[in-house]
Amino acid sequence: MANKTKKETITTKIWNEIPEDDNPFAAKVCYCSGFDVYGDLLSKASYIEYLYLLFKLEPPSHNHVLLLEGLAIALANPGIRDHSVRGAMNAGVGGSTHASALIAALAVGAGNLGGGREIYNMVKYWEQCGTDIDAWEQIIKDPPVEERADVWLPMEHTPGFDPNGASCPLPVRQVLEHMVKIGENKKLEWLQNNRERLEKFSGCPLAMSGVAATVLYELELSPDQSEMLYLLLRLPGAAVHGLEQEKLGWRRYPFFGDGLKLTNDPGPVMMKTTRASE
Amino acid sequence: MTGPELLKFYEDNWETTFGACFPGEQRIVVRGVDLFDSFKQSGWMEYLLFVVTGKRDKKLANLLESIWVYCTSFPDPRLWNNRVASLAATTRSTAALGVSAGVAVSEATLYGLKPIKGVSDFLLRVQEKLDQGIGLDLIIEKEMSLNRSIYGYGRPITENDERIPPVLKMIKNNGYFGGNYLSLAFEIEKKLQKKYKVQMNIAAVYGALLCDQKFTPMEAYYMATLSFSAGMFGAYIDALDKPSGAFFPIHTCRINYKGVAKSRVWE
Numbered sequence: 021m022a023n024k025t026k027k028e029t030i031t032t033k034i035w036n037e038i039p040e041d042d043n044p045f046a047a048k049v050c051y052c053s054g055f056d057v058y059g060d061l062l063s064k065a066s067y068i069e070y071l072y073l074l075f076k077l078e079p080p081s082h083n084h085v086l087l088l089e090g091l092a093i094a095l096a097n098p099g100i101r102d103h104s105v106r107g108a109m110n111a112g113v114g115g116s117t118h119a120s121a122l123i124a125a126l127a128v129g130a131g132n133l134g135g136g137r138e139i140y141n142m143v144k145y146w147e148q149c150g151t152d153i154d155a156w157e158q159i160i161k162d163p164p165v166e167e168r169a170d171v172w173l174p175m176e177h178t179p180g181f182d183p184n185g186a187s188c189p190l191p192v193r194q195v196l197e198h199m200v201k202i203g204e205n206k207k208l209e210w211l212q213n214n215r216e217r218l219e220k221f222s223g224c225p226l227a228m229s230g231v232a233a234t235v236l237y238e239l240e241l242s243p244d245q246s247e248m249l250y251l252l253l254r255l256p257g258a259a260v261h262g263l264e265q266e267k268l269g270w271r272r273y274p275f276f277g278d279g280l281k282l283t284n285d286p287g288p289v290m291m292k293t294t295r296a297s298e
Numbered sequence: 299m300t301g302p303e304l305l306k307f308y309e310d311n312w313e314t315t316f317g318a319c320f321p322g323e324q325r326i327v328v329r330g331v332d333l334f335d336s337f338k339q340s341g342w343m344e345y346l347l348f349v350v351t352g353k354r355d356k357k358l359a360n361l362l363e364s365i366w367v368y369c370t371s372f373p374d375p376r377l378w379n380n381r382v383a384s385l386a387a388t389t390r391s392t393a394a395l396g397v398s399a400g401v402a403v404s405e406a407t408l409y410g411l412k413p414i415k416g417v418s419d420f421l422l423r424v425q426e427k428l429d430q431g432i433g434l435d436l437i438i439e440k441e442m443s444l445n446r447s448i449y450g451y452g453r454p455i456t457e458n459d460e461r462i463p464p465v466l467k468m469i470k471n472n473g474y475f476g477g478n479y480l481s482l483a484f485e486i487e488k489k490l491q492k493k494y495k496v497q498m499n500i501a502a503v504y505g506a507l508l509c510d511q512k513f514t515p516m517e518a519y520y521m522a523t524l525s526f527s528a529g530m531f532g533a534y535i536d537a538l539d540k541p542s543g544a545f546f547p548i549h550t551c552r553i554n555y556k557g558v559a560k561s562r563v564w565e
Contacts, residue, residue: 030548033557039550047550054558064564077557079564119395127402168445169419169515171405171412186301224301279310282318287324289332 033077053077068092075245084239086202091235094195094228095250097257104129108258112265113273124260126251132175133183134229139179140247141179147243151210153217160221178222180230188215188225198229199238207238316349321523350520351513358511361472362521365507368468369461369500370525373532375545379403383530387537388545400530401523408454414522416449417505418515438489450483450502451490461500469507477502477510500532 037047050057052073056105061070065079068089072080080088107124111117130136149155153270160178177183196215199208210219211234215226229250265273299307317328326333327346329352337345343366344359375384379400386396387428404410420441427437441448455461482505487498508518537545 027549027552029552029554031554031556035548035553036555036557037553044549044551051555051561054560054562055564056561059563097393117392117395119391120398122403123395123398168423168441168449169415171415171519184301184305234447243542276310276312279312280318281311281313282315282327283313284315284330285327286317286324286330289335 030269049054063236071249072239075241075249076239083202083204087199087205087235087239090195090198090202091232092253095232095253096193097260098129098134098228098254099257100261101192102129102257104254105261107275108262109265112262113268113270115266116260118262120256121262122258125255125262129214129254129258130251132173132179133177134227136247136251137172138175138179138229139233139236139250140243141175142230143237143243143246145179146207146234146237151207153214156214156218157221160218180227180233181212181219181222181224183224185225185227188219192226192228192231195228196226199231199235205238207234225230320458346524347521351517357472359364359475361468361474364468365465365504366462366525366528368557369504370522370532371528371532373529373536375536377409378406380525380529380533383534384537384545387534388540388543390538392540393531393534396534397478397530399483400533401527404523404526411519411522413449413499414505415484415515415519417451417502418509418513418518420449421482421502421506421509422515424482425479434485435489438486438493442494448486448490448496449558450505451498452496457495457497459497459499462498462503465500465503469503474507474510477506479509481520482506489511 034053036051038049038051040046040048049059052061052070055061055065055073057070062072065073066085066089068085069080071092072084072088100109102182104125108121111124128135132138132141145150145156145159149159163175163178165174196208196212199205200212208231211226211231219225232250233246236249241249308321317326317332317333319326328336329348337348340348340356341359341363342364344356345352346356346549347359347362357430373380375381382400382403383393383396383511386392406412424437428434466475468478480503483498483502487502490496504522505515505518508521513521
């Protein structure tokens with residue numbers, strides 16, 4: 021047997037395991053940041069508390085539990101018209117695998133418009149501007165531009181605001197109101213008090229992504245953590261809508277049959293060619 | 299046009315020049331040409347090149363395909379993107395799920411798509427600055443101080459990139475050697491090697507070749523996105539042929555725990 025000390029290891033601050041007596045490849049006890057997950061935490065903590073622990077490695081305050089609980093509900097189903105949910109439904113109607121429905125929802129819901137990358141960018145704005153309205157005005161009017169190209173495309177609008185919106189929709193205001201009512205959340209209060217000014221700077225209304233990013237920043241999550249948690253929290257709606265459309269079938273789902281207009285159609289060239297050669 | 303007005307305009311109204319299928323008429327149109335009529339003798343890579351860029355260039359498509367074969371799809375299951383396909387197979391998930399996740403994972407910083415897009419962009423920016431009269435040393439210095447690395451240069455695990463000599467030979471044999479960006483890529487390597495002991499990797503050769511052929515960084519990225527997939531099929535099939543769960547099992551003692559030392563009780 022090879023020397024144990026020479027074996028490569030996985031380094032982690034999150035997870036530790038004690039092996040079963042008869043099988044070193046099975047865990048007898050699993051610890052998450054020091055808490056016995058199945059022997060202690062399971063019977064005492066809520067899902068939201070455990071989710072917070074996984075990201076932060078410390079149990080949440082009561083205030084943070086309420087914030088994350090509210091956010092999880094607000095994001096669980098982005099709605100049947102949401103791009104990411106539509107991604108999942110496209111998997112559903114074609115009878116694709118369930119994992120592909122979630123992969124589709126993640127891929128579509130990862131971008132700059134209402135997706136994970138928008139959250140990342142807005143939390144970066146928060147880190148830079150805090151509750152300084154002048155700093156927000158400056159960054160919105162003169163947004164940072166990366167000199168070198170990335171696989172992520174540059175933002176085409178202020179992160180957290182809806183470039184295709186008219187006014188701030190009621191659910192967005194309701195979620196923000198709920199989060200503010202939880203109390204002791206200065207950034208959320210500031211966002212509520214300054215929403216209209218920020219909307220004026222950006223030229224578009226606050227979006228759900230903007231409230232979500234602020235909650236995640238209030239929870240003291242990094243831009244990377246915020247992006248990841250947002251991606252996770254939006255999947256339940258994609259899952260159930262994908263399943264529902266799978267049952268209903270493609271005939272009852274829009275194909276946009278008359279919606280496509282090909283502006284450079286050469287006509288039935290193949291048939292002409294065939295006839296000419298005959 | 300903005301806001302709801304913009305959305306209203308696009309409702310059931312997607313105008314395109316990229317193509318459509320006409321099932322009733324038994325024809326497909328791609329970028330303004332009839333697929334069945336125009337691509338009778340084409341390979342898949344030639345078709346991909348046309349979809350991405352609108353260019354019909356069999357010779358270049360063949361060269362790119364050869365580069366894919368030589369450089370991008372080694373079926374070594376230890377490579378991180380391939381390993382996703384192996385893991386999917388060992389858990390008896392599907393090949394499409396494993397390979398598509400592997401393709402997504404190929405959009406990495408250490409290897410794969412970020413360096414490919416990044417080095418194309420870098421070379422174009424360097425040339426632009428050189429044209430403005432800024433010296434190459436200064437350009438490299440600034441890039442290194444800003445980003446601590448340059449896409450296309452340096453490699454994890456080993457510095458030397460074994461793929462470069464055969465690919466250069468391929469480029470020469472096909473008559474694509476000697477372009478401005480390829481020369482620039484080597485000039486940059488010389489300077490990086492001297493000051494930072496960093497060598498070029500294959501992404502720089504690929505990016506420079508495509509810059510010389512007037513590809514944008516996005517086009518270079520599109521033309522490489524699926525290039526890693528063949529190796530993943532090898533990795534998947536290999537793990538599927540072995541017992542489930544057998545792919546590099548991890549013993550609990552191989553967790554190097556660095557977190558909260560003592561066990562805690564949830565209050």
